[in-house]
Amino acid sequence: MPQPPFLLPMFLVIRVPKSKFYTTPFTTVPRIAIANSISFSFTSISTNSFNIKSHKSLLFHHLKNRTLDEARAVFDQIPSPHVSLYTIMLHAYAHNHRLREAIHLFRQIPSKDVVSWNSMIKGCINCGDFVTARKLFEEMPHRTVVSWTTLIDGLLSLGNVEEAEALFWAMDPLDRDVAAWNAMIHGYFSNGRVDDALRLFRGMPSRDVISWSSMVGGLDHNGKSEQALVIFRDMVASGERLSSVGLVCGLSAAAKISALRVGIQIHCSVLKLGYWCFDEFLSASLVTFYGCCKQMEAACRVFGEAVCKNVVVWTALVTGYGFNDKHQEALEVFGEMMRIGVAPNESSFTSALNSCCGLEDLEKGKGIHAVVVKICLESGGYVGGSLVVMYSKCGYVTDAVYVFKGIKEKSLVSWNTVIVGCAQHGCGMWALAIYNQMLRERVDPDGITLTGLLSACSRSGMLQKARCFFRYFGQKKTVTLTIEHYASMVDVLVRYGELEEAEALVMSMPIKANSMVWLALLSACRKHSNLDVAERAANQIFEMEPGCSAAYVLLSNLYASSSRWAEVACIRRKMKHKGVVKQPGSSWLTLKGRKHEFLSADRSHPLTGKIYQKLDWLGVKLKELGYVPDQKFALHDVETEQKEEMLSYHSERLSIAFGLLSTVEGSTITVMKNLRVCGDCHSAIKLMAKIVHREIVVRDSSRFHHFKNDICSCGDYW
Template sequence: MPKKLPFSISPIFTTTQRTNSKCRTTPFTTLIQNPKSSSTSTTSLNFTFLNHLKNQRIDSARAVFNKIPSPHVSLYTKMLLAYAHNNNLSEAINIFHQIPSNTKDTISWNSMIKASIICGDFVTAVKLFDEMPHRNSISWTTIIHGFLSVGRVVEAERFFHAMPYADKDVATWNAMVNGYCNNGRVDDALRLFRQMPSRDVISWTSIIAGLDRNGKSYQALIFLQNMVGFTGVEISSTTLVCGLSAAAKISDFYAGIQIHCCMFKFGYCCGFDAFVSASLVTFYACCKRMDDACRVFGETVCKNVVVWTALLTGYGLNDKHMEALEVFGEMMRFNVVPNESSFTSALNSCVGLEDLEKGRVIHAAGIKMGLENGVYVGNSLVVMYSKCGFIGDALCVFRGIGEKNVVSWNSVIVGCAQHGCGVWALTLFKQMLMEGVESDEITLTGLLSACSRSGMLQKARCFFEYFGQKISLKLTIEHYVCMVDVLGRCGEVEEAEALAMSMPVEANSMVWLVLLSACRVHSNLAVAERAAKRIFEMEPGCSAAYVLLSNLYASSRRWSEVARIRRKMKHNGVVKQPGSSWINLKGLRHEFRSADRSHPLTEKIYEKLEWLGVKLNELGYVPDQKFALHDVEIEQTEEMLSYHSERLAIAFGLLSTSEGSTLTVMKNLRVCGDCHNAIKLVAKIVDREIVVRDSSRFHHFKNGICSCGDYW
């Protein structure tokens, strides 16, 4: 016997009604004429309308909206807000005016004010606010938050002070505190926070996060400690994550451990909360605890792109760039779609490895995902290409960035400066001004560096004065270093010394070091000795100062002074940084030092150098003896110059790369003048472009000339 069903089945096209125990059947056509059926139809229209809005089909939603008889005021507000989010304020206003006056409530007014703010029309927002028949705390908070969101703090303050005290709820106070923090006015945020009549978890989280964002991470941790110990306010996972961010920024390992324990105590299990897990991974990475970061990552059940990116970035922060790129590859294999932050971190690791090949592979992946024109990925690509020696590719990427920010402009200007393209840097700066992008201290550093590497002394003076006086940018030590470098490179050594002496703050060792370097180039021994004395007073162990002064004495053939400097270095335990050059091929770094014979291809490398030596002699090359910094015979001098590290790296590169391709060599010290002359001719002999990046800049050698114009 069949089981009785737990529900009854009624006919589809008839409905049965009971009256006085008698049944009668009502036809379906009669039913749809019943007024109750119209409510069913309205419900269906409402559902369809909301579904279109959810899927951002604005035109379809409006078409359905027009069919709804007497829409509820809530539907009007949803429609006008949808238009606002679509940046169509005129239609939003049109919808607002269609709301019947007897149903137009405070919520609809507040929604229209919010719509005006979303579209950036604050004049309309204020006008509507003034016309409101009744205001509540949400009305005030909406207009205050709107002004704060675009940095118009003064207007927000005016509304906040005009707001009736009785209407100021905790949300309004929180909006002001958070707005002050977001606009860098952290002292005002602290003052207001202390004045609050009551505080909730959002109040505490806002001030903790605000202090951390504004460089007061230690103070943020104190506020977190006070919140946990004394307030009785329930702590959210967001609050603890903000505290963890503060601990990470100042590498306070013990504070971070305590916060980690609090997460367990309050039940925020990192294994199932990707947000918490990512914060912990970042914290441990910032504290140089990558094993702990990996442990947290391994214990995380829900590994989303944020958690993966935290691990990827953490490896990069710890200079473990190969591991970082392996993580990026694992993300792709596990079908975790990288976001802009993932690509940025991966490209930064390519820069750390100086690995152009991997950078190009990641660039290709970014193109497939449509991210190459995004500002963050685009900026990272500009830096990657410029630092790997391909400024032309960097410029191409820069031109493709959709909405460039100040970082975009600074990245390409600094890149041009590094490659000695001073005119390009100045042209880009002119375009930056025309586009209305506000420059900053990094812009000035890039411009002064460009002038320094291109010998544009007068331009540098103009920029230094313009930024320091006309737009009142606070000049930093780095700016003075750049200006002293410009003056020194251009031969104005005495003026450079005078600038170093007259700085508003005491010149550090870097200022005197660039002056000493200029003295080495222009053989100004008197100023060099004074600059070296200053350096030794500040940094007795500065090997670069000893080497520069020793080389200056050696080029003047003052061998007794060279010997004295070397004895002093030995007495003070100062060790000269060894010169080395390297080349990256197929993910491997091949490094060389002068007269190095440790490489597996040593015999072929030296054979190549001997062949190049013959070709150089045929072109009339003669070794420049002033760059031989030892008191030895001429034959030994020529042999020492011939086997400098950059020449060994170039010979290896010529053996290991295809003909006609560009060869890129990196060097940790400044390339010597004799090698510079020789490499120009080598590039002509092999008919290839050879790029050498030394401690000063990039040199592009081609057809017997260098991009620096022999000025570096």
């Protein structure tokens, strides 16, 4: 594997020759001309000149501080202001969405130049008044390529691609410069018109570095990263000098497809061209690239050698650690960034909260939430959405919904996130209420919305609602039913006992069913004791995935619950012969940033003695409440007494006992489990919650269960 290049520590002294030109906002004048023009003494400067200069200085001060009314008062005191001052005021009004005042002032300009016309058109577009922008464009006495390009950009930003195309081709070919071509290419990509962008690029009479970079970035953004790297290679072969933007686009494409060799070559180009020293975005892109390629050691070395470390570079390192499931290290980097005074942005908080989810560490998530509230970022879409995910995955769906309500501009992603979160916690009615609110807000649902709704119906026993949603979305032109949707619908049907209908749906699917669909069918057969359907589903899975351990285990458990021990032994022999290993069941909970994990009948924990004493005490209390172990969930052919003992020390029970010993009286205990909770443990934990007067939350592979006062949030339907 090729090794990435790295810099040795060095110091650069750069000497820049003095220019023979002074640059002003409007003209570039030879220095000798300025010297010759100074033919007056300081004593001849009039008081009026001082007044004009002071007025301009005061005007710019007010504009900088966004006190527009005061700025306008100063502007009105300037006698015969230059058109450039009018243009500055127009820009300020439009930037602050005071378009009516901008238009009124524009009409007062005695001699409008092309810059003022273009600024007014741009201001109208930015304020969303495209009708006025088009009207002004038609009124212009003389249009430049900037005028045309500004209007084309506006049309493309609104999604009016056909109208923009017509305007582009209506331009005089001599005026249609490379900037206009680049604007069309960028607009095509922004509207998902990849083929049109490629066609236009191939027809360009000339290209610059922006043309090439737009193609690489646009293809990468539209999910065609491999094609983006082909264009990047063509750019290098064309002899076009690589810009930092082009290199960033190339690194982004290489990162998304983990093209390590290509990325290292781009890294070499970065060093060769000298962009490395002070370009924070290139440093961040390199850190991200190596992180995506699972090369965190290289990412850390790039970070360490970066000359300028701003928030973008720090965030890239936090994200890289999180992407490689090194969430503890990610949070340590985030903490270090805060300690040295680098202010986090929305991306920083999002990456840190994602790592809190990975660790299932609610306390750290709450700490980050407090910082978010302090700097007023809680209502932002990205950070708000990450908080919703964090609280949902840590077992606090009520807090997730509360955060969601505070998000000011809710995107489709935000709506989908909270619907899926409610579904995971069995809050089906909440999910449907939020969906109805989403429709009232005129947000168009997509395929992810359907997945969340079907999941909500599945975990809340709403069969008819699920059928209606499946039928309705199947008729929507904007949504294509995928294999995940069919698997979710099958799950709804089998949970309700409609095994025949579920199997018929699988057989009639327009796309070939995969193992996920058949597993949904197989997993329900045990609850409904349907061996015929289970065996057919298992055979389908074995044909597609001979080494699928879940199918072997599910079928074996079904035979065991029916006391067909010969078939159980046969399946176990097959698993051993094929080298299929059963995933061991484990449960864990996180306390003070430390994960405590338990296996069934585990005795490796330092508090094992106290944990078993607690379980024995709970066992006595359970029997007093009439609890009788359900031995069909003891999946071994052993004596009755041994079966009861095996059930008593399942991993989730060990975790709960440890939680009772290690947390404050009355607090909620949250346990995570990698497999589905068994029926006997589900019954026992309901009673445990009543005995200890606590809420116990258990997240298994299917959903969250909230146990309180002998009741589970799933309604015994999971």
